[in-house]
Amino acid sequence: MGMLKIENLSAEIDGKTILNGISLEVPAGEIHAVMGPNGSGKSTLSYVLAGREGYEVTGGSATFHGQDLLALDPEERAAAGLFLAFQYPVELPGVGNANFLRTALNAIRKTRGEPELDAMQFLKIARERMKALSMPEDMLKRGVNVGFSGGEKKRNEVLQMALLRPQLAILDETDSGLDIDALKIVADGVNAQRAPDFSALIITHYQRLLDYIIPDRVHVLVKGRIVKSGGPELAHALEKEGYASVQEAA
Amino acid sequence: MPAVNETIEAVQSVTDSGYKWGFETDIEMEFAPKGLNEDIVRFISKKKNEPEWLLEWRLRAFALWQTMEEPRWSAVKYNPIDYQDAYYYAAPKQGPKSLEEVDPELLRTYEKLGIPLREQEVLAGVEGAGSAADARMPIAVDAVFDSVSVATSYKARLEKEGIIFCSISEAVQTHPELVRKYLGSVVPQGDNFFAALNCAVFTDGSFVYVPKGVRCPMELSTYFRINAKSTGQFERTLIIADEGSTVSYLEGCTAPMRDENQLHAAVVELVALDDASIKYSTVQNWYPGDANGKGGIYNFVTKRAACRGKRSKVSWTQVETGSAITWKYPSCILQGDDSVGEFYSVAIANNWQQADTGTKMIHLGARTKSTIVSKGISAGQGQNTYRGLVRIGPRASGARNFTQCDSLLIGDKCGAHTVPYIENRCLTAKVEHEATTSRIAEDQLFYCRQRGLSQEEAVGMIVNGFCREVLKELPMEFAVEAQKLLQISLEGSVG
Numbered sequence: 251m252g253m254l255k256i257e258n259l260s261a262e263i264d265g266k267t268i269l270n271g272i273s274l275e276v277p278a279g280e281i282h283a284v285m286g287p288n289g290s291g292k293s294t295l296s297y298v299l300a301g302r303e304g305y306e307v308t309g310g311s312a313t314f315h316g317q318d319l320l321a322l323d324p325e326e327r328a329a330a331g332l333f334l335a336f337q338y339p340v341e342l343p344g345v346g347n348a349n350f351l352r353t354a355l356n357a358i359r360k361t362r363g364e365p366e367l368d369a370m371q372f373l374k375i376a377r378e379r380m381k382a383l384s385m386p387e388d389m390l391k392r393g394v395n396v397g398f399s400g401g402e403k404k405r406n407e408v409l410q411m412a413l414l415r416p417q418l419a420i421l422d423e424t425d426s427g428l429d430i431d432a433l434k435i436v437a438d439g440v441n442a443q444r445a446p447d448f449s450a451l452i453i454t455h456y457q458r459l460l461d462y463i464i465p466d467r468v469h470v471l472v473k474g475r476i477v478k479s480g481g482p483e484l485a486h487a488l489e490k491e492g493y494a495s496v497q498e499a500a
Numbered sequence: 501m502p503a504v505n506e507t508i509e510a511v512q513s514v515t516d517s518g519y520k521w522g523f524e525t526d527i528e529m530e531f532a533p534k535g536l537n538e539d540i541v542r543f544i545s546k547k548k549n550e551p552e553w554l555l556e557w558r559l560r561a562f563a564l565w566q567t568m569e570e571p572r573w574s575a576v577k578y579n580p581i582d583y584q585d586a587y588y589y590a591a592p593k594q595g596p597k598s599l600e601e602v603d604p605e606l607l608r609t610y611e612k613l614g615i616p617l618r619e620q621e622v623l624a625g626v627e628g629a630g631s632a633a634d635a636r637m638p639i640a641v642d643a644v645f646d647s648v649s650v651a652t653s654y655k656a657r658l659e660k661e662g663i664i665f666c667s668i669s670e671a672v673q674t675h676p677e678l679v680r681k682y683l684g685s686v687v688p689q690g691d692n693f694f695a696a697l698n699c700a701v702f703t704d705g706s707f708v709y710v711p712k713g714v715r716c717p718m719e720l721s722t723y724f725r726i727n728a729k730s731t732g733q734f735e736r737t738l739i740i741a742d743e744g745s746t747v748s749y750l751e752g753c754t755a756p757m758r759d760e761n762q763l764h765a766a767v768v769e770l771v772a773l774d775d776a777s778i779k780y781s782t783v784q785n786w787y788p789g790d791a792n793g794k795g796g797i798y799n800f801v802t803k804r805a806a807c808r809g810k811r812s813k814v815s816w817t818q819v820e821t822g823s824a825i826t827w828k829y830p831s832c833i834l835q836g837d838d839s840v841g842e843f844y845s846v847a848i849a850n851n852w853q854q855a856d857t858g859t860k861m862i863h864l865g866a867r868t869k870s871t872i873v874s875k876g877i878s879a880g881q882g883q884n885t886y887r888g889l890v891r892i893g894p895r896a897s898g899a900r901n902f903t904q905c906d907s908l909l910i911g912d913k914c915g916a917h918t919v920p921y922i923e924n925r926c927l928t929a930k931v932e933h934e935a936t937t938s939r940i941a942e943d944q945l946f947y948c949r950q951r952g953l954s955q956e957e958a959v960g961m962i963v964n965g966f967c968r969e970v971l972k973e974l975p976m977e978f979a980v981e982a983q984k985l986l987q988i989s990l991e992g993s994v995g
């Protein structure tokens with residue numbers, strides 16, 4: 251069964267249509283890539299799925315494990331196992347990263363009926379995960395994303411994914427702005443999540459990341475519509491020929 | 501911004517029912533006749549068995565008050581207060597007694613409020629066996645219920661160190677020389693309208709004296725509770741830190757939910773001598789009124805510290821979440837050379853609350869230093885004003901002040917105002933002022949909610965982050981409480 255099933259989904263912002271009838275299905279255990287030129291609606295798709303305000307769904311549906319995703323509040327979607335790694339992670343001045351991560355983890359654990367973690371238990375887990383992502387420990391003490399470099403912000407997103415263990419991760423251009431070493435670390439972080447009950451939607455502008463995270467399927471999004479789907483080889487073709495060829499199809 | 505609107509609604513719905521301290525205690529009370537005149541002043545003084553000099557002191561204040569007018573310079577707006585339509589003395593029939601004899605109904609009240617009145621048998625090995633979990637630092641509490649102090653804990657233990665911690669009524673009886681010397685020495689009777697009123701009719705409050713060279717071994721705290729209807733509370737607190745001593749003091753306050761406005765006009769005086777240091781923290785949670793602006797406490801308070809001694813230090817930290825109106829400017833008169841004044845403040849104005857608060861730092865001595873950090877949060881229709889004065893006298897060579905005023909707005913019907921007054925009469929002094937105004941951004945809320953936090957938790961988290969520099973000044977035991985309180989007060993105001 252499809253873990254995430256999007257059917258003919260349309261959405262607009264301020265009366266402007268951005269998503270124009272998207273259909274997409276990500277079965278459990280699969281990783282799909284969504285590629286497309288700037289402004290094609292990739293981030294909009296991720297926000298609509300995560301439930302951000304200001305986006306009006308004008309048609310179609312999105313279900314998660316058969317449950318109507320669009321009817322849920324953002325935090326309910328998070329509790330159901332949906333995670334979004336933001337293209338532009340948000341700064342929370344004065345909010346300690348450790349405090350934020352633990353509060354988030356405990357909020358999710360609570361909905362799963364798992365006991366909350368105290369500060370010591372949390373630190374132990376966080377340190378392990380951070381080590382795997384080559385993150386310095388002092389990032390726990392700093393304000394959430396405040397003064398983080400671009401790469402640190404992205405790693406902090408992957409850290410949150412690793413801690414929250416979602417069933418569906420949407421990674422919105424988590425690769426952009428990363429050097430090759432950081433890219434590998436991030437890819438390892440995602441690959442480590444691979445499991446029969448884990449799916450991911452990897453939004454990327456470049457094929458580069460897909461050398462390290464081999465997707466099961468690749469979809470091309472142009473002007474708010476999926477214009478082409480295929481296997482991993484599609485990403486390579488796009489890299490070579492650019493979006494011009496598919497753009498005409500849109 | 502739909503997210504913010506929704507949050508505001510959510511906060512409002514919580515605020516309506518969210519004041520968890522709004523219950524009333526049913527206990528036999530004794531009142532003075534309603535109204536205010538010389539006889540009432542005499543009545544209060546007699547009730548407290550005061551010496552003649554204090555009665556005269558009160559009467560002088562009352563005479564002054566009658567010639568004065570309510571101040572109008574602040575930004576707060578309210579209907580005229582009818583000073584004749586209130587009780588100026590309300591006390592549980594059963595007078596103050598030792599802890600063991602306190603009316604169980606009162607003990608239950610404080611238990612319900614989460615105030616530890618009973619002395620814990622903690623500090624394993626010292627005073628009986630306590631489990632490790634209980635081995636927290638004890639906190640000495642003076643509990644003031646309407647007009648009187650009903651109990652003070654850990655007195656005996658503090659007396660061993662020579663520290664006096666008791667109600668001011670008791671201090672008048674047991675240490676009249678100290679009270680007489682310092683009462684009114686920082687805030688004179690005619691200082692302002694509300695202070696004069698307080699001098700005339702003050703009923704109870706706390707008294708602290710820390711002798712030379714003594715570090716107070718535990719937090720001292722006073723818990724103020726207004727319970728009776730149509731009653732004003734006029735508390736008076738006096739803290740004296742003798743040379744080289746240190747003390748940390750905390751006050752908390754709550755009141756039942758009532759449709760009427762109740763007046764609270766306190767005076768707090770602090771005196772720090774050479775090398776002494778006083779840390780004074782307030783968590784003010786008087787009933788703020790309902791979501792439509794009905795009821796709530798009018799909080800008109802004069803708080804002032806005299807840093808008389810060289811290298812003395814006074815630090816005010818306040819978390820002001822309650823009251824319909826807050827009018828208070830905890831100040832420092834930096835007389836002693838190298839003395840230090842600090843003011844850390846969080847003030848919330850949600851729904852129809854109005855806060856006009858800030859500080860005065862009066863630099864008189866050389867190399868005096870002051871720091872002001874003010875965090876104002878406005879939500880609903882709330883109006884929040886920071887009003888601060890930094891005055892540097894001609895003798896204050898090398899004096900320094902740093903002021904930071906940050907405002908956070910939630911929604912678009914509230915307001916934030918910053919009114920700094922700077923008077924510098926010394927060429928070598930340095931004064932810096934920074935101010936920012938921001939809104940809780942929709943993307944911050946969404947980011948938190950995407951991680952599983954509810955709207956309320958997200959608001960609480962962002963607001964607590966905004967206030968971090970102030971909250972970290974609070975004693976540990978209270979910082980956590982204050983954080984929760986901020987979230988509750990804003991549940992609905994998108995903090």
Ligand SMILES: Nc1ncnc2c1ncn2[C@@H]1O[C@H](COP(=O)(O)OP(=O)(O)O)[C@@H](O)[C@H]1O
Nearest residue numbers: 263264268286287288289290291292293294295
């Ligand atoms: N808040 C907004 N208001 C108006 N237009 C927007 C808003 N956000 C995005 N858009 C528009 O929607 C289109 C898709 O944007 P986006 O989803 O960010 O694309 P991508 O992530 O693929 O680069 C763009 O034309 C962009 O300008």
Ligand SMILES: [Mg+2]
Nearest residue numbers: 292293337423
């Ligand atoms: Mg994008």
